[in-house]
Amino acid sequence: MTSTVAYLGPAGTFTEAALVAFGEMGAVNDIEKLPVNSPSEAFKAVREGRAEFACVAIENSVDGAVTNTFDAFTEGEPLQVYREVDLEVAxxxxxxxxxxxxxxxxxxxxxxxxxxxxxxxxxxxxxx
Structure with missing residues (x-):
């Protein structure tokens, strides 16, 4: 079964790389990517049923928490973190x-x- 996953786009972002990593680890199979412009839009896609999952950054090792993502958690019905991946960036x-x-x-x-x-x-x- 295909799962639509909203992620911070466009194609080529580190968030898309994390999404690919989720696929490689078997967390989500047969992914249909839905690029969006913000964590809020990614969560909204899940809340509205346009996506089954959202892939968003919650933290980076240099700058700390990604506040836009934490703010997005409070913008509607509660969502649950399903899986986490550490992504090395260069x-x-x-x-x-x-x-x-x-x-x-x-x-x-x-x-x-x-x-x-x-x-x-x-x-x-x-x-x-």
Whole structure:
């Protein structure tokens, strides 16, 4: 039986990677992915019956609790945590071909990702 799982999209997010990990561990079989824009939307999809499950981030090891997710738990009928997965994440710096790390003066990133890489940036390109 196919299970629809709402997750913080778009495709390629760490949340989708966690969803794939759930599938690999047998927690959810035959997954139909439903990308949404927020934990609130993921939970709403479950509450409205458009999805059987929601895959959302609840914590990261650098920045702590994901408050948007905890807030979403309070927005309607109660939901229960079904399974948990620890997901190792890795980031990459993309630069124009031929540019050296020492030449980098500006970094553009998502605020949550920045929190997770700020130590590396401070150590390796402190002037950026």
């Amino acid at each position: 980031f990459a710096i993309m630069v124009k071909k031929g540019l050296k790390l020492a030449d980098v003066s500006t970094i553009a990133t998502h605020p949550v990702a920045y929190q997770q890489v700020r130590g590396w940036l401070t150590e390796n390109i402190p002037d950026a």
